[in-house]
Amino acid sequence: MQINLLIKAAAALLLAAAQPASASAAPIAGPVHLAGTAIIIGGALKYDNDVVWKRIVDAAGGPGARFAVFATAAAKPERSAAQIVAALNAQGARAEAIPVAPRWDGVDLQANLNDAALLAKVAGAQGVFFSGGAQELIVDTLQPSGEPTAMLKAIWSVFNRGGVVAGTSAGAAIMSTTMFRDAQDALQVMKGDLRRGKEIDRGLGFTGPHLFVDQHFLKRGRIGRMLPLMQAEGYKLGLGVEENSAALLRGDEMEVLGAKGVMLVDLAQASTDPGLAGFNLRNAQLSYLESGDRHNFTSGLTTVSAQKLAGHLIDQKAAGFQPFFSNQPFILDILGDTAIVNAMSHLLDSPHAELLGLAFNGRSQGSDNRPDLGFEFRLHKGEGSRGWFSAAAGGENYTVLRLRLDVLPVVIKRPFYTPLNGSR
Template sequence: MLMSVLALGSAQAGTAIVIGGALRHDNAAVWQRVVQEAGGAGARVAVFATAAGNPERSATQIINTLGQHGAQASFIPVAPRLPGVDLQAQLNDPALIEQVRQSQAVFFSGGAQELIVDTLQPGGQPTAMLQAIWAVFQRGGVVAGTSAGAAIMSRMMFRDAQDNLRILQGQWRQGHEYDRGLGFVGPELFIDQHFLKRGRIGRMLPAMQALGYQIGLGVEENSAAVIKGAQIEIIGARGALLVDLREARSDTKLGAFNLRGARLSYLDQGDQHDLLSGQTTAAPHKRREARIDPSASDYKPYLPHGHFFGDILAEGAIVSAMAQLLDSPERELLGLAYEPGPRGSHNQLGFEFRLYKTPDLNGWFSGALGSEDYTVLNAHLDVRPVRMAHPLYVPLPRR
């Protein structure tokens, strides 16, 4: 790892639990872990539904679920959409600030992440309430967040960037698509959420390039990354995609987003990764299986072939392509990111994603949990801009 990555663990005293959104209330692995990291039964958790459209309802659901796992959770009524409440009075209430400061964990709900930063960090300046949250974290406490509450975890964040393809095509404005986050995972790690479900590899790559990030982590729905310094552990239903641009290069002469030599790793539930050493430890049920190494002399791929991905930004497509690359004879796999233009057009900007094998590609497969689960390490990726035509195909003529 480069020395700059050392900053990932140097200033982090507490535990950040980054939840990819759509967290089910029966996902005991994640809820129990929040309570466990906060000190176990009786842990005091301050719940912020600042991002929520209906803060009381969101907070009540979170408090009830945390309570079922032994926490003593309470609602901190600091939310712009909370009716009948003076936001500034609550935000600056010394009693509420002290209540947060004495908590062992803070939990941020989902919703609109811009409401969190605009409320707690207006104009980039931390409020006394945010300083109280930081006090919890700096003495070894927990800051957890789901969806919007995950987005604010990195130093910079997506503010409102729903269209992956528009970001790839260059739409990128401070205060619109991106903004300052709160930075609980340190200055060098970039976070995204709802990652596989919404095909957000399409926005993460250009965002990291534009913001100068070398390491990114995209967490899938109903899953979480438990981050302590440079240590990452994946828990919950699925996993997270680790994006490494340290060796990536681009060609400014192309005039559109492009990338060569990005490195992607899919960390599944139970996997652990050390950002300093770059080492991944697969989940115990994976380690009971033989490691898949396409460079080994006895490599026998399970899949007969790979596929072309007509929409690489579709749900789960990027990880499916990585798994096929690992466990098939294909040396490379291709996919497209594009949107058809007007019929007859031949100049729409799209992007070709090329995943390819290098000697360090390896991983694991297991069916022990009832599904086909892969861990894939070091798939390499190039992205190049292409011109698309509409229609892409024409019907065969009648004979």
Template sequence: MHALLLRLTAAAVFFLHLTVQAGTAIVIGGATKSDNDAVWQRVVDEAGGPGARIAVFATAAANPERSAGLIVASLNRRGANAEAIPVAPRQKDVDWQANLNDPALIAKVAASKGVFFSGGAQEYIVDTLQPGGEPTAMLKAIRQVFDNGGVVAGTSAGAAIMSRIMFRDAPDNMQILKGQWRDKREYDQGLGFVNSGLFVDQHFLKRGRIGRMLPAMRALGYTQGLGIEENSAAVIKDHEVEIIGARGALLVDLSEASSDARLPAFNVRGAVISYLDRGDKHDLKTGVTTPAAHKLRDQKLDPASADYRPFLQFDHYFLDILADNTIVTAMSQLLDGRSPEVRGLAYRVRPRPGDLSPELGFEFRLYKGLGTMGWFSNALGSDDYTVLKVRLDVTPVRMAAPLFTPVQPASESAAPAVAPARPG
């Protein structure tokens, strides 16, 4: 019943994501390197530049003191005046509950121009700052920073809390695809710093999290999702998204997608996915993507154009579509290849204890459709694609168990005679 209410609520508030948001949300995909100037400097710049006061919360971290120290150092090297706020349940020798309600600390946060959430376990952030779904005075101070035009940034767990609804503890893509979906376990209320109609996820391409985003969005009634890759970030101002950092993000659009209720497992037809690379910008309101300037100076790939000349001359079937960055590789091969579709499988060769439906797998079919296009460039030293509006169907399939059996040697009586080699 609760899941149904969540779906209805999500559908009812979808159009609220067009409401103007005063602040800037910087959603960082995790594993952010200390030398990633594009991301760290952008946080400082959005908070006001040199001398910007930024409150750092390592609430989610396993070692809060260490995590906060590294983040403060990275921000201060770029000119910020960052300070750790010791509100973390796993921080030793600190009364974090007293700090959570300390008027002096709350005032210090409210006077900041930016807030930064560390990685770790996102449930610690919501359980600490929003226990039982009710905002604490500290969370209200953080929202005040945002509402006054400041920046709220977060990496990994700190990115997960940016949605109105978030993944709480859902590391297993396959189990979610197979239907494991429980309130306060796999999902929970987030803090909602991005538009209410946008669902975000992190570590996205590295960990193949398209496998968990699709069923989550369908269950919660979301039609727009953004999965940010590691060491990369999405800078979100109102309905404008800009991708910065090392790689990119996957944009998922389910506004015209459908499912077959007759099938006993998750399925979707007509999803639209786009890969936004570093430097690309996207307008969530109009649906228009503007590629990075260096892409516009390079090669456009439009299958509907008379001068479309795909480079790749082979077809490929991906045996693990949820592997590291494989979904984007498949999208790039579709865009720059002759075939009208590319397929891949999501399945588990060795079922784990408690695995739901061990024989169940899913086939991903990516195909070209209206508006499928993109750009290619190696101006930054690698083969970089922007890929827009690829269609995606996901269909449940029954896998063999075991998937394969070893080939046995032929019996001696059936084995052909082999003549001995001649000496010398």
């Protein structure tokens, strides 16, 4: 009898472990279902990152898969294309550079865009890879004035029959229907610099009309520019990919690959106050997924990696919850390098209900006539906020699900500080 009870208990534990990690939480859903495979790389992809390079080739059919490499965005396209071709071929691909780039020396760009032999090579490939550089060069070359060239149609034919379109940095920026064209200062975007043809432009749209994509996301604090664009353009779902990391999207599934992770931004329940004189947002939902984590856009469920499941569950509602952090820091530069995800991890693994941060630089530059304008970021816990921690990879690795974010415009009084007791 006792043995039977033990068997039943073990079976129940196995069944529970097999359930999606977020099955009890409200889903992050979105109408995303791709015809082909989009592999979005956050930039700074190292050539020894075999996990990402191999998955790119495997997704296109494995060794022998033909790839067309476009270094259209690159400052030195011949060199960039050669490096990418070598990295793909090292994983067994048959990659070839397509000389379609405005900065490619000695190339007739318009002739190559319509060259029958090149078009046939691209259309017959199993995968297409876009390099980094300046994303405006990609859209201006392949989609001038919003109209697709014959070369872009050939690329779409690869994707529509189930092939791979991969891109790093600039090659990732063009994946959604709208992209950042030239918006290096995230805080300026929050202050209102969001002009079509200047800061933003039309992308190529491989991720469909409902998912916005940005890259170099944590390193460059780009949560600050993603939120205003999503609000202005009506996106409910955003994907920010970190450097040397990738999101592999196939059908309605996403898998995270590489060194770090991705941020999922959900504005389905978010609201704004039009009476406030500045960008503001309430009840955005943020989730941070790391390598090995998966997300289904139809069900909205996130399944964490086996490594995280073997680690430590962080759930304030769980019996015996013991937070690692006890302090409640104020983040002075929430748009700093990895600051937003560090704040999310800290809040989740603490007993506190909220954590505050500030986005502010105090400089008057360009069209900015409001140097005293800043933004308060209020991260707080809500229904379904939980996560996992693992030190198995040698660092402090968190997966964080469903924290809430409010953004409020604030006026920063200056000087920020004065000398103590009048000393200088």
